[in-house]
Amino acid sequence: MKERLRLLELMVTIREFEELTRRLYKEHVIQGALHLYIGEEATAVGACAALRPDDYILSTHRGHGHCIAKGGDLKKMLAELAGRRTGYCRGRGGSMHLFAPDIGLMGGNGIVGGGIPLALGVAYAVRYNETDQVVVCFFSDGASNQGTWHESMNMAALWNLPLIFLCENNQYAATTPVADTLCVPDVARRAAGYGMPGEVVDGMDVEAVREATARAVSRARLGEGPSLIECVTFRYEAHCMVLADHRKRPKGETERWQGHDPIDLLEKRLLNDKQATSEEIASLRQSVLDKLQEAEFFARESEFPDPEEFRAEHERGNWQCVR
Amino acid sequence: MRQIRYTQALNEALHEEMERDPSVMQLGEDIGPYGGVWEIHRGLLSKFGPMRVRQTPISECGFIGLAVGAAMSGLRPVVEIMYIDFITTAMDQVINQAAKLPLMSGGAVKVPLVIRGEQGSGTREAAQHSQNLESWFVHTPGLKVVMPSTPYDAKGLLKSAIRDDEPVMFLEHRLLYGEKGEVPEGEYVVPIGEGIVRREGKDLTVVSTSYFLLKVLEAAQTLEAEGIDVEVIDPRTLMPLDINLIVNSVQKTGKLLVVQEATVVASMGAEIVRQVVETAFDALQATPRVIGNAHVPMPYSPVLEDTCMPSRGDLLETIRQMAVGTRSKRIVS
Ligand SMILES: Cc1ncc(C[n+]2csc(CCOP(=O)(O)OP(=O)(O)O)c2C)c(N)n1
Numbered sequence: 001m002k003e004r005l006r007l008l009e010l011m012v013t014i015r016e017f018e019e020l021t022r023r024l025y026k027e028h029v030i031q032g033a034l035h036l037y038i039g040e041e042a043t044a045v046g047a048c049a050a051l052r053p054d055d056y057i058l059s060t061h062r063g064h065g066h067c068i069a070k071g072g073d074l075k076k077m078l079a080e081l082a083g084r085r086t087g088y089c090r091g092r093g094g095s096m097h098l099f100a101p102d103i104g105l106m107g108g109n110g111i112v113g114g115g116i117p118l119a120l121g122v123a124y125a126v127r128y129n130e131t132d133q134v135v136v137c138f139f140s141d142g143a144s145n146q147g148t149w150h151e152s153m154n155m156a157a158l159w160n161l162p163l164i165f166l167c168e169n170n171q172y173a174a175t176t177p178v179a180d181t182l183c184v185p186d187v188a189r190r191a192a193g194y195g196m197p198g199e200v201v202d203g204m205d206v207e208a209v210r211e212a213t214a215r216a217v218s219r220a221r222l223g224e225g226p227s228l229i230e231c232v233t234f235r236y237e238a239h240c241m242v243l244a245d246h247r248k249r250p251k252g253e254t255e256r257w258q259g260h261d262p263i264d265l266l267e268k269r270l271l272n273d274k275q276a277t278s279e280e281i282a283s284l285r286q287s288v289l290d291k292l293q294e295a296e297f298f299a300r301e302s303e304f305p306d307p308e309e310f311r312a313e314h315e316r317g318n319w320q321c322v323r
Numbered sequence: 324m325r326q327i328r329y330t331q332a333l334n335e336a337l338h339e340e341m342e343r344d345p346s347v348m349q350l351g352e353d354i355g356p357y358g359g360v361w362e363i364h365r366g367l368l369s370k371f372g373p374m375r376v377r378q379t380p381i382s383e384c385g386f387i388g389l390a391v392g393a394a395m396s397g398l399r400p401v402v403e404i405m406y407i408d409f410i411t412t413a414m415d416q417v418i419n420q421a422a423k424l425p426l427m428s429g430g431a432v433k434v435p436l437v438i439r440g441e442q443g444s445g446t447r448e449a450a451q452h453s454q455n456l457e458s459w460f461v462h463t464p465g466l467k468v469v470m471p472s473t474p475y476d477a478k479g480l481l482k483s484a485i486r487d488d489e490p491v492m493f494l495e496h497r498l499l500y501g502e503k504g505e506v507p508e509g510e511y512v513v514p515i516g517e518g519i520v521r522r523e524g525k526d527l528t529v530v531s532t533s534y535f536l537l538k539v540l541e542a543a544q545t546l547e548a549e550g551i552d553v554e555v556i557d558p559r560t561l562m563p564l565d566i567n568l569i570v571n572s573v574q575k576t577g578k579l580l581v582v583q584e585a586t587v588v589a590s591m592g593a594e595i596v597r598q599v600v601e602t603a604f605d606a607l608q609a610t611p612r613v614i615g616n617a618h619v620p621m622p623y624s625p626v627l628e629d630t631c632m633p634s635r636g637d638l639l640e641t642i643r644q645m646a647v648g649t650r651s652k653r654i655v656s
Pocket residue numbers: 060061062110111112113139140141142143144170172173174235239352381383405409412
């Protein structure tokens with residue numbers, strides 16, 4: 001029961017974190033590219049719940065949820081998004097590129113499909129070092145059309161690497177619906193071509209995602225090789241802050257998915273199974289909001305990096321040509 | 324004359340060329356019903372249908388290769404790369420295929436291909452979305468490289484690029500997309516390979532392209548009040564480069580500054596200086612200079628990005644210093 005509440009807490013944290021980033025973007029505290037994860041919380045939380053702290057994940061341009069689910073520090077995350085020196089990457093990376101090796105997060109990525117071979121490499125290093133860690137590579141439907149994905153699927157299976165390809169099929173790649181880009185009805189089916197198991201799960205059901213991931217993890221830990229899991233989910237919001245693609249979707253589509261919301265689903269289960277009261281859930285939500293407020297305060301109060309220090313750090317910067 | 328946005332100028336060029344020539348087709352991500360994330364493909368799908376306006380999966384290497392093959396087979400594909408940074412995923416098709424097949428085949432095949440997309444820094448999008456890659460393409464024999472700075476040139480040069488029988492890299496800047504400028508109603512083209520004097524002056528030649536050109540023109544205006552008379556040249560095409568236009572100007576002013584957003588090491592700016600030094604050394608009254616972005620992957624934080632790019636103040640100060648000629652002329656005996 002405690003674990004279920006923990007899953008709920010993480011999903012609520014992600015959702016409220018994203019709402020906060022949206023507000024901070026409007027205030028220009030966060031700038032540049034910002035991709036919200038709202039609607040997809042169950043995939044990151046379910047997958048990471050099946051991992052140990054020393055397991056690895058690789059993330060994407062839509063990576064805040066992955067970082068939170070793997071145990072990321074909200075303060076350092078928000079400070080990074082605000083470009084502060086106290087952020088995970090000292091303000092150098094920003095929203096799309098969160099790196100936190102201390103929690104096993106080996107990086108987000110601004111290049112669709114760019115992180116997939118990196119996951120292959122991390123898994124190779126695990127085998128090399130003969131530990132029993134596993135690697136989860138998050139990607140969405142769009143990335144499964146990159147050559148890097150297909151090459152990595154082949155090598156992972158060929159060399160039996162402890163890698164879980166975790167597809168967050170959120171139905172769209174930017175403005176393009178998945179049916180217009182995939183030659184087969186689902187991504188999971190592609191696993192067969194690479195000799196590994198492929199499974200479709202309800203990506204709105206955090207416990208289903210956790211169970212499926214746990215099965216793949218145990219295979220990987222036993223040296224039985226990679227798996228592909230396709231979580232069927234949905235991105236409620238626009239692709240990023242400067243597009244309005246979500247307003248051009250078929251009527252009622254977003255609402256239909258919202259009717260199967262991952263947070264509502266787990267809340268209902270907790271209430272039905274009498275594992276939590278609505279008061280307890282409300283207070284959980286409040287404690288999440290309190291933590292986020294602290295993180296926001298931390299980010300806003302943190303200093304920006306020092307440009308002079310940056311210049312000194314980069315001796316090959318050819319600074320005389322900037323002026 | 325009517326004023327239209329840079330994106331609309333591009334959109335008109337695509338519409339008109341597709342109407343004029345049935346072999347012209349479009350490829351790229353999100354260019355279908357949405358009309359492209361930059362909305363440059365508006366109205367094309369409904370007018371020309373999916374065979375000619377092909378929205379692709381995120382498979383750049385595959386669809387750029389497809390475009391090269393289609394170009395060899397008589398089509399004239401125009402490919403959109405959403406951010407030029409992503410072309411890296413397709414570099415074999417650009418560098419080893421598109422650029423080389425015409426020569427390797429002894430002219431048996433042609434590759435009338437346009438790869439267009441925006442690039443640029445200054446929008447807080449960090450290292451993988453902030454590059455200016457024109458120098459890479461200039462460095463590769465077999466490619467033409469075009470970098471229009473105004474809506475007029477964007478339209479006229481895109482039409483020329485589409486009609487060209489060689490592969491053309493057509494590089495836009497996302498901060499130019501909202502800029503308006505005069506574009507006539509009727510048909511016109513701007514030839515590839517012709518630069519233009521944007522402003523006449525006698526004290527110093529400044530060469531600049533794309534979005535930086537706007538800042539240079541503004542700086543020139545500001546400095547006029549201080550009695551500094553800057554000549555501004557926009558090459559518009561980097562390969563082939565209109566070097567005579569630049570050399571003639573330097574012969575008049577005796578001083579050369581290249582201002583670019585790309586990182587400077589081994590860049591187009593460095594190349595322009597090389598060519599001017601080799602052909603007009605005696606005309607130089609001061610050390611020629613290039614200013615541009617620092618040689619680091621672009622950091623996200625606004626304060627850091629700003630420190631990696633020449634600011635308005637840096638630009639003004641550099642021009643002032645060069646114009647008053649604080650560096651003495653080097654004499655070769
Ligand atoms: C190589 C590359 N091509 C294009 C883009 C632009 N882009 C960023 S996200 C995105 C859509 C990605 O779709 P998907 O993989 O399904 O991820 P989602 O956004 O749904 O999470 C695109 C086209 C990019 N960043 N990198």
